[in-house]
Each structure stands twice: as structure tokens, then as C-alpha cells.
Amino acid sequence: MTIKLGIIMDPIEQIKPYKDSSFAMLLAAQARGYELFYMNPNDVFLVQGQPMARMQRLRVWEQADDPNYFELHDRQDRPLNELDIVLIRQDPPFDQDYLYCTHILELAEQQGVLVVNKPQSLRDANEKLFATWFSDCMTDTLVTAQADRLKTFVAQHQDTIFKPLDAMGGASIFRVKHGDPNLNVIIETLTDHGQHLIMAQRFLPDIAQGDKRILLIDGEPVPFALARIPLAGENRGNLAAGGRGVGQPLTERDQALCARIAPTLRAKGLWFVGLDVIGDYITEINVTSPTCIRELDAQFGLNIADQLMQRLEQALQEQAIQQPARH
Known part of the structure; x- marks a missing residue:
């Protein structure tokens, strides 16, 4: 059976495909033979308790020099439970409309759709405050x-x-x-x-050596982090603030921090997470739309998005054993 994957994301025509992690996920899913469906956040709606969405079939291309990197078909209103997987990849801020969307997606989840990340956990895990669950790992x-x-x-x-x-x-x-x-x-x-x-x-003076982004798939860390080095005279390493991304292997301390939070991530259905680390300390746990896939893939010859898809396929197989077929 062909896997149907939907993605809820900000306008695809506005992304930079060569550096966009959501686009990397779409490429990986398509390469595995999935059918892709695209939605904006306001395309999700509810009719008589049935979670629905205005969807468009989507195709994508890995062509850095081609501005036509995607193709969308006509919009169709379809039940969300026709999909096997829904990726919610909308950037923060987490406003009321985002909150309402997670409630609708939770209904789809109850109908057997694998929503990544889990809607309730998106509501529960503010990216700054969630880190305080692990205060022993924070400054x-x-x-x-x-x-x-x-x-x-x-x-x-x-x-x-x-x-x-x-x-x-x-x-x-x-x-x-x-x-x-x-x-x-x-x-x-x-x-x-x-x-x-x-x-x-x-x-933390260690920011001079970089604000490290560590990506975790179902609690398992990718073995390399992207250290985001601040510009001279800048205190922020974020790539959006002009930081320079330098890949490096995880340290023993990085691995220990990941091991500390991994059981909680798995328990909360947080399939794809970006852990931010400065020196020896966790600063944030990013759960809404973690980035840096493309940078790490390019520097180390990885395919992080494909690793994620493999794990989600396994989760679907595990779910099928526990539940009767939906299609």
C-alpha cells in the first residue's frame, strides 16, 4: 500500500529549498514512493466532528538552480484520515490558530493518522519552558x-x-x-x-564556540551537531540571526544530555526534535519545526529526513498490528 503523507507548512513558494528541512522531508518521502499532499495551516477544518483539510497533491524536485522546485494540483476537500502521516511543520509563534489546528489534528490522530509531532505534546511543550523539565541539564x-x-x-x-x-x-x-x-x-x-x-x-560564554543544534529522531540523536557560530559582536548563534553553521561530532556531554531527555521525548510522541546546547547546557527543546537537516546532510553526507521516514514507516507497521486496517 502506498503511504499517503500530508504536510501542514507555511507557504511552500516562500521557502529556500536548498536549506529548508521540511522540503528535505518531502524529498525523502517522495523518494520512498509516498503520495504527497500539501496544506497551509488555515486549510484544516472540521465538519460535524470530522477533521478535514483542503489539500493539494504535491510533487517536489531537488534542483537548486530551478525556481520551479514544486508542483501543486487542484485543491480538494478530503478527510484527514485518508492520510497515513501528517507532518505539522508550521513555524512559531504558537498562537491561538495554531492551538486550534492541533485540536483538529488530535481528532485525526484518534482516527489512526500518525501526526508528527503529537498534537497534545505540541501544546504542552513550549520550546523554552519544556527545557526546564530537565533543570539538572540547564544553567x-x-x-x-x-x-x-x-x-x-x-x-x-x-x-x-x-x-x-x-x-x-x-x-x-x-x-x-x-x-x-x-x-x-x-x-x-x-x-x-x-x-x-x-x-x-x-x-554562557561558550556561545562563542557555537549554539549547537542536535537533531533527534524518536529520541535517537543524529551523531553530528550543527554548531551555529555567532557573528563578531553578536550574542546569538541562530542561522536566522546571521550565525555560521559548522558541523561537529557529538561530545560525550551531548550524548548524555540526549540520553537524559530521550525517554520523555518518546513518551510524548515527539518524533523529531531539535535540542539546543551551549557548552554543557540545554537551552531549548525545539518541537514545532526543527531545522538544520540540510546543513548536516551537506557536511556529512547524511540523509536525515530519510532516517525519519524509515522510523515513521516502522511506527505505521507497529500501529497496524495493534489496530484494524483503516483503508
């Missing part, structure tokens, strides 16, 4: 909206990082030192005058 961290606590934290640690809980790509991250004359306005801006929680962490 000193505070989450609060209270200005006095943030000021005390800066005074205690002298050199800190402030960041919002709902941003991505290094957006709105501030390095704040004790005595910074802008401390009050930074706190007011990030917390909206005490209305929103933010995260404060002790600054």
Missing part, C-alpha cells in the same frame, strides 16, 4: 514577569540573557549585564510592563 534560569525578581537575577549573575517564551530565530533576545542603564526599559518591553512571562538565564 541558572528564572521565568517571571516580575521586574524586581529579574533585577535581582541580574545582580546575582552579573551577565545574563533575557528572552521571550514565544519567539524563534533569536528574535528579541537581550544580553543584560549588571548596571546596564537600559535594564528597566528592556524588562518593560519584554514583559509588557509585567503582563507576560519571560525567561532569564545566566550568560
Whole structure:
């Protein structure tokens, strides 16, 4: 039986295919003979309790010099449970519409669709806060909206990082030192005058050696990380903020951190995760749309997306043994 894979992602015509991890997944799935179906986030809907979507059949090409790297067919309204796998690869921020989409996808999951990552876990695992489940693997961290606590934290640690809980790509991250004359306005801006929680962490000088992205498939780490090296004068290693990606083998500490979080990832149905590590510490656990597949593939001759598809096929086989056929 041909596997039917749907993907919910931001507009495919706006991606950079040579570096896009979702596109890598589509290429790998198509190479394995899957039928591909494309959806925007607002294409998902519900009729009388039946999860549906306005889908388009999709074909993709690995042609870096060809702007026509995909082909979409006419839209059709179809039940989501006609698909075997749905990848939800919408970029943050995690807003109310994203939340509603996960609820609809959870209904599809109950009908036997393998949703990657698990909808409930996408709701539960804020990418900043989820890391605090493993506080023994983190540097000193505070989450609060209270200005006095943030000021005390800066005074205690002298050199800190402030960041919002709902941003991505290094957006709105501030390095704040004790005595910074802008401390009050930074706190007011990030917390909206005490209305929103933010995260404060002790600054890690190891950022100069890179903010490492480690990819895990069903809890198993890819053996190489992408160290995202900040530009000179920059505190953020994110590629979106101009960081330079340098691949390197996992260290023993990296492997220990992965082993620490792996059982939780598996239990929560988080099939594909990006673990961010600076020095010896976890800083974030990315679950919505982790990237860096293309960079690691290019530097080490890997096919990470194909590894993911192999594991998802295995999960479908395991699911078929436990459940009667749906098609």
C-alpha cells in the first residue's frame, strides 16, 4: 500500500529549498514512493466532528538552480484520515490558530493518522519552558514577569540573557549585564510592563564556540551537531540571526544530555526534535519545526529526513498490528 503523507507548512513558494528541512522531508518521502499532499495551516477544518483539510497533491524536485522546485494540483476537500502521516511543520509563534489546528489534528490522530509531532505534546511543550523539565541539564534560569525578581537575577549573575517564551530565530533576545542603564526599559518591553512571562538565564560564554543544534529522531540523536557560530559582536548563534553553521561530532556531554531527555521525548510522541546546547547546557527543546537537516546532510553526507521516514514507516507497521486496517 502506498503511504499517503500530508504536510501542514507555511507557504511552500516562500521557502529556500536548498536549506529548508521540511522540503528535505518531502524529498525523502517522495523518494520512498509516498503520495504527497500539501496544506497551509488555515486549510484544516472540521465538519460535524470530522477533521478535514483542503489539500493539494504535491510533487517536489531537488534542483537548486530551478525556481520551479514544486508542483501543486487542484485543491480538494478530503478527510484527514485518508492520510497515513501528517507532518505539522508550521513555524512559531504558537498562537491561538495554531492551538486550534492541533485540536483538529488530535481528532485525526484518534482516527489512526500518525501526526508528527503529537498534537497534545505540541501544546504542552513550549520550546523554552519544556527545557526546564530537565533543570539538572540547564544553567541558572528564572521565568517571571516580575521586574524586581529579574533585577535581582541580574545582580546575582552579573551577565545574563533575557528572552521571550514565544519567539524563534533569536528574535528579541537581550544580553543584560549588571548596571546596564537600559535594564528597566528592556524588562518593560519584554514583559509588557509585567503582563507576560519571560525567561532569564545566566550568560554562557561558550556561545562563542557555537549554539549547537542536535537533531533527534524518536529520541535517537543524529551523531553530528550543527554548531551555529555567532557573528563578531553578536550574542546569538541562530542561522536566522546571521550565525555560521559548522558541523561537529557529538561530545560525550551531548550524548548524555540526549540520553537524559530521550525517554520523555518518546513518551510524548515527539518524533523529531531539535535540542539546543551551549557548552554543557540545554537551552531549548525545539518541537514545532526543527531545522538544520540540510546543513548536516551537506557536511556529512547524511540523509536525515530519510532516517525519519524509515522510523515513521516502522511506527505505521507497529500501529497496524495493534489496530484494524483503516483503508
